[in-house]
Amino acid sequence: MREGQAQVIHRLDYQAPAFWIATVDLTFDLDPAKTLITAKHAVKRNPAQAHGPLVLLGEELTPLRVLIDGEPVSFRQEGHELIIEAPDRDFELTLRNTCAPEKNTALSGLYTSGGSFFTQCEAEGFRRITYFLDRPDVMAVYTVTLRADKAKYPILLANGNLLEQGDLDGGKHFAKWHDPFPKPSYLFAVVAGDLVAREQRITTRSGKEHLLQVFVRRGDLDKTEHAMNSLIASIIWDEARFNLPLDLERFMVVGVSDxxxxxxxxxGLNIFNTSALLASPATATDADFQRIEAIVAHEYFHNWTGNRVTCRDWFQLSLKEGLTVFRDREFSMxxxxxxxxxxxxxxxQVRNLRAIQFPEDAGSMAHSVRPDSYTEINNFYTATVYEKGAEVVGMYQTLLGREGFAKGxxxxxxxxxxxxxxxxxFAAAMADANPDSPLSTRLEQFKRWYSQPGTPHISARGEYDAAAHRYTLVLSQRNGKATEPQLIPVxxxxxxxxxxALPLQLEGDIEARGTExxxxxxxxxQTFTFINVLVDPTPSLLRGFSAPVLLEDGLSDPELLTLLRFDSDAFNRWEASQRLGLKRILRAVQGGHALQLDHAYLEAMRAVLRHPQLDAAFKAEALRLPDAAYIAEQLEVVDPQAIHASVEAAWDQLAQALRGDWEWAFEAHQVKGGYRPVAEDAGRRALANLALAMLVRESTRTGEPVWPGRAYQQVKDANNMTERFGALAALVNAHAGLADAALSHFHQQFAHEALVVDKWFMLQARAPERDGKVFxxxxxxxxxxGFTLKNPNxxxxxxxQLCNMNPGAFHRADAGGYVLWAEQVAAMDAINPQLAARLARAMDRWTTLAEPYRGAAQVALQRLAERSSLSNDVREIVTKALEGASK
Structure with missing residues (x-):
């Protein structure tokens, strides 16, 4: 489907609908080629709106019949609208239409995958199932009857509780479901297919029994235990932390690869990408296990923050997504x-924010947490709405405390x-529940986090008066995309x-506030003066990353080393290690010379690696260099190849200088016994994998065969995917001689596991570029x-991974990366516009590129924009990117 002239939707234009729909009764006669849907709606006029026709939305549908109170009525179609002359009273509307699920490659609405039926209705997919007031403020109670061939589709699922099921003539059967809670159409779901389930009955704190089910295709049942355990843990946590119980007789989770x-x-019927659901030690890494736990929790927590209380309009998307990301983060911690x-x-979390959201805040698609306008809502499922939105919710808790947040x-x-x-x-509830908090008197200023785009920059400078034992800290803020100061908790x-850790007593305080x-x-x-400071201090600011800002405090290397050694805040210890590395990389990039790490830095990293008290997981994070995207955000003009060369040189020198320490770390952090996806073991594996990567890198440079050989053996013999894939990555990223053999062995062993093959592709697309070989x-x-554009994974x-996440390979002097990008965006757009739009975001920051990259990127964008067949999803992104050149 190609779309017409895109319409810009503005938040301030919101009006309640002219009609409400109280109940929806749907019957599906499921057929891949042509599914028949019969819908009965109890429609009520909104007395606050002017009278007029009922306008329903529908896409890729064939209308058959429209009845009001059982009598046929005329209707007309205008674009995606079905317009019905409606009486000036409440009435029952009956609609009959068909759709073609097997032709639905956009994977929005009702579609087929692997011989089964699935739905995806957020944000505007329900209109691809039947004509409806497809907007989030229209909340109805749904009853759904599914009819299908019993042999092909033995499992029939919909939202809510199962009322009845049975056999029909002609080898068919039916199932009738009822969801007692009003919901918007974007939360509607049906599933039909040949699936198997892991089941667990639980009794919650209220004494009620519930059935939990995880449905997957045959052959994947053994990979669902972790998801079930994560679901049970989420239910227990949400009831204990926020007193929010499971409210249906059953809770179902379904996995699909498309x-x-x-x-x-x-x-009550969560549908999951299999990558966020399936895990076994043989096929999933520690990161996969952690991600699945978080996503299962996230979707379950939506039951209250998103489902029971939902968004009035799509501009409020962060109301549910930012809040629920915060909740899943709290759960995971x-x-x-x-x-x-x-x-x-x-x-x-902060690594991810800096690598994805900070560039978004500075790029052509920059928008506030609550945008003021959009063209295609699918393009606003962004890191700003989710990750920055979660940071905003986290600041509520910082300002109110854990107990005050719970009251809110x-x-x-x-x-x-x-x-x-x-x-x-939401903001009003937080403030009203805590009338004596700093938030209650500063609520309007705090809400600027919702309305002002951009990442605030905080500058800090401190001065110590030894004679008076006073330390003066001056903090200032600026944000080029904002007009007014924001409330920032530091x-x-x-x-x-x-x-x-020094006692903190602000001038005017009767006593110290403690050490934080x-x-x-x-x-x-603003100026903050601390008294009774007996020694010259080093400020430790933004502990725990208390606000999503960029901090410029001008700390010297000795001061950063003090924080790295001693800070009681683990986040700021890590931050000190990052900034030490960042300073050296930026000096090389900005100076146009080859990077050379100094002895002091290398010794600091050695001290971290050998530190007897630090956990292995923390060491693995502290020893990682800053991401290329974060480095680029520090520069006004970005040379991707200069950043890539400096980062690779830094890794080479860390590998060489700490060779013996890496050998110790690898041997000392082997995990004995069976695989357990627990934090302690995962941390040991993470550090051992990092050490192995460094050893293979150094051995490849010197031509020594031992460590590449050991890595290849680990690829073949490891008893879990974390260690197996870590060894494969070490070989591929070092461009070791055994890399091709290891890749071949890995693919042959796991060719039947789609998610593992995805890792195989990803690793090769993300490998550090060397002489154009990766591209x-x-x-x-x-x-x-094994490659296809039709499967999103x-x-x-x-x-x-290549275009959006590997700048060293993507940004080429010959423009090859941009040519490939434009071709593939266009090809993908013809199949799946939402997916194509994600790929199109690779050019968000093209205006910051140095030449020749900037000019070549502009040519690629212009050529793509000239295509008449682009979807609204992609056209919005490309248009905004080109508009960025004139700003």
Missing amino acids: FNMGAMENK DMAGSDSARAVQRIQ MALYFQRHDGQAVTCDD RMGLVGHEGQ TVLLLEKAE ERAKKLLQHP RARSLLV
Whole structure:
């Protein structure tokens, strides 16, 4: 489907619908080629709106009949609208239409995958099933009857509770489902297919029994135990932490390999991408296990934050997504256990934010957490809405404390259960539940986080008066995309040169606040004076990354080394290691010379690696260099190849200088016994894999065969995917001589495991570029018999990884990367516009590129924009990217 002239939707234009739909009764006669849908709606006029026709939305549908109170009525179609003259009273509307699921390659609405039926209705997929008021503020109670061939589709699922099921004539059967909770159409779901289930009955704190089911295709049942355990843990946690119970008789999770998203929170019937659901030690890494736990939790937590209380309109998307990401983060940190494991979780969250959201904030698709306008809503399922939105929710908890935040959540549900509401409603509940908090008097300023795009920059400078024992800290904020100062909570402490945590007593305070406090930066510039500071301190600012900002504090290497050695905040210890590496890389890139790591830095990294008290997982994070995307964000003009060369040189020198230490780390952190996806073991494997990567890199440079040989043996013999894939990555990323043999062996062993083959493609697309070999290999992989654009996982594993995540391979002086990008965006757009739009985002920051990359990127964008057949999804992104050149 190619779309017409795109319409810009504005938040301030919101109006309630002219009609409400109270109940929906749907009957599906399922057939891959032509499914018949009969819909009966109880329609009520909205007395607050002017009278007029009923306008329903539908796409790729064939209307057959329209009845009002059982009598046929006339209707007309205008584009995607079905227009019906409706009486000035409540009435029953009956619609009959067909759709073609097997032709639905966009994977939005009702479609087929692997011989089964699935749905994806968020954001606007329900209109591809039947004509409807497809908007989130129209909430109805649904009853659904599914009819299908029993042999082909023995499992028939829909939202809610199962009312009845039975056999029909002609080898068919039916199932009738009822969801007692009003919901918007985007939460509707049906599934029909030949599936098997892992089942578990649980009794919740209220004493009610519930049936939990995880449905997958035959052959994958053994990979569902972790997902089931994660679901049970999520149910227990949400009831204990926020007093939010499971509210249906059953909760179902279904896995499908063709899915545009990670998962979808349809009420009581969550549909998951198999990559976010299936795991076994043989096929999934520690990162996969962790991701599955988080996503299962995320979708379950949506049952309240998104389903029971939903969005009034799509501009409020972060109301559910940002809040639920925050909740799944809190869950994951609680599940991690130790303080160190919690800190590693936070470090990984911030890495992701800086690698994806910060560039988005600075790029052509920059938007606020609550946007003011959009053309295609699918393009606003972004890191800003999700990750930055979660940071905003985290700042509520920082300002209110854990207990105050819980009070705000309780008031939010008390006020709004069963409603479609706004971000303002959430903010008001938080403030009203905590009338004595700093938030209550600064609420309007805090809400600028929702309305102002861009990443705030905080500058900090400190001065110590030894004679007066006073330390003066001046904080200032700026944001080129914002007009007014934001309320920024800065969690901080002061560290003595011998590592002591210093008492914090602000001028005017009667006594010290302890050794950590939260400063509220609410003006363009503020001064904070600490008294009774007995030694010259090093400031430890933004502890735990208390706000999503860029910090410029001008700390020297000795001060950063003090924080790295002594800071009681694990996040800021990690941050010190990152900044030490970042300073050296930036000096080389900006100076136009080859990077040479100094002795002090190398010794600091050696000290981290050998530190007897630091956890292995923390060491693995602290020893990683900053991501290329984050490095690029520090530069006004970006030379991707200069960044790539400096990062690779840094890795080479770390591998060479710490050779003996890496050998010790690899041997000392082997995990004995069977595989367990627990934080302690995962940390040991992470550090051992990093050490192996360094050893293979150094051995490849010197031509020594021992470590590449050991890595190849580990590829063949490891008893879990984390170690097997870590060894394969070590060979591929080092361009070792055994890499091709290892890749061949790995593919042959796992050719029948689609998710593992995705890893195989991804690894080759993400490998550090060397002499154009990675790019050329990726081009050849497009012709591999196992590659297809029709499967989102497979397309992402190669093209999105190459173009969006591997700047060293993508940005080429000969423009080959941009030519490939434009070709593949166009090809993918003809199949799946949502997926194509994700790939198109590779050019968000093209205006910051140095020449010749900038000019070549502009040519590629212009050629793509000239295509008349682009979807609205892709056209919006390409148009905004080109508009960025004139700003």
